[in-house]
Amino acid sequence: MSPRTSTLTVPPWLILMGALAALGPLAIDMYLPAFGAIAKDLQVPQGLVERTLASYLLGLALAQLIYGPLADRYGRKPPLVAGLVLFTLASLACAHSDSIGALLIWRVVQAFGGAAGMVIPRAVIRDHLDTRAAAQALSLLMLVMGVMPILAPLMGGQAVTLGSWRAVFYIMVLMGLALLAIVIPFMRESLPPGARSPLAVRTIARNFMHLLRHRGFMGYSLAGGLGSAGMFAYIAASPQVFISIYGVDPRWFGLLFGLNAMSLILASQISARLLERHAPVQLLRRAQFFLVLMTACALVLTLLGLISLIWLMLCLMGFMASQGFVVPNATALGLAEQGPRLGTASALMGSLQMFSGALAGYGVSIWHAQTPLPLAAALTACATLSWLAGRFAMHQGTVHQGA
Template structure:
């Protein structure tokens, strides 16, 4: 029987938020360390930036493994295994002697962190229907959204007080803490009779059915292209803020945090509005804002009128729009996937991370003395997100109460 979310966020949902935040932690925390890594490992800036894109590719591929595993063995066992792998790989990153070792360990780290991307979404849908799941995913951003604010600040201080390796030691400590909390507090939500066989034919059939499902693909790509814009921002923001506008790396996290705060506040507003409006209505309206804010940034850049305050306005508008797009698109994509929730969550995460990795590679290859690469990619991603949602087939949802 689907639950309703109480006024106070339940402890199981807080834990799911912390687990889902592990992947963003590994992305955001080391951004201020890019320069230090390049200097210490004597590597070009582009190769350091590509460690992020490599991490995203690892997340994309690994999620395809965790979905079927979570449908076969339950949610808890694959999650704990992923957390252990993440912890070991974080230590490997900290001990890397060159950029190539770091890149390999980042991919291994992604294979561990992917468990926190896939399984919490499946757990939410185990407990909640589509309307409540959209609210839960919005509330989850309150927990996840703190990470983009805290992580770069913490990473910047770690680099200042220690070295870039300290950042990865802190990631390993987070992995240990979450492993302990999950082992101690998480209850298995998937009953034994609901588990599906781990057979190639079953897995292939489930993936094929999902790829043929117009609603799943459309809303997954709507969220995926929006996330691609976020990853373009994450990958490109150190160069834009630090190199182009001369922001001290210690204060990079503050600007990063303002944009993350926009995402958090908008997601909480989305959770409240879902009491009266459907996820589809909120998604379609938010995507109009997404396109307008990114297009404004591109026009200002092309006209030569862009300044740091104007860029921040456009970026905060983009992130606020994403606070509506991400949770509602995810809930709509998973709306009709009950028998294969783990696999659906995995494929959704994979497609979205592939979009993010491609945008991350694109921003690492295109350097300029203005924010033009960033504003251009954000606009392209926003337009593609808008198109994808318009091509999707809306699921049948109950009216909000």
């Protein structure tokens, strides 16, 4: 596909970007069914195991700030290859960890490798496509990414049942090696030499300061990031809520997790189709309204003591479906005016998302209750803040609605 086209097809490079972007969700979701096994084997409370998720998200947030400037200076491919190598080696180290402290450390290192798969695909998409087509591409990307929350817990659960929790990380090693085997010989560099920025402290600082002062970019980044933080709160709390509170058999945990992921996938594909007739900002505005509505319903039902597993699942599916519209459209709108600094912009956007997710995940891990109240409260707070950030960005008018 030629650069900056506005007509979207699904070329091989976009499928590869989807596979790379799925690496992060894979490393997050696959080991969720293993929380109990890890706690038992390492003889620690499950709350400490849950914090390895927050540590992974924190590592993702910090690492993306590094990959952005590197991607703008050396191109997209070299930092990506380095990140995949680091992810693969750290996954092997996680499999051999013999204490919760070691697992925490290696999860952070693993995140520093996996972050490349989050920064680079967004930048590559914007290298090729304009705002509307990029929003469509990011929606299609979520189709690939969305498969992982369905398959990963099922794969993780089977690995724990047939082997041990360490087998989960061996699977991640194989995933890293498989992606390296494709990226090294087949991925083409999408950033021309003439478009590269110097790797100087002053230039990097100037780019970050420009982005932090860009109200439209910050508003859309926070709109997507704070909404995604709710997803990470759900990911962190779901084993406790489904298995411990509602007594769901761990074998069926992946099914419930997959239903919510399917809501995200289907909505993101509907978003991609609607973008042929509607501007991204229009879809974002409507989706954020439903994002708040679904989470508020869950919170009210929980406070009234009327929440059940069925009602909770309906609210969660509505929340995830709304995210299928919010994330790709907010991302495309936020990156619309950042041509010379796309790598840095993608990195800062991802870091804001991961910092928010780490805080939300840590919050639900330390708030213990025998009801879904911590989860419902976290989702409502994230959705409301996401809506406020989106309204702020739209008010700035920095991105033309027809872009």
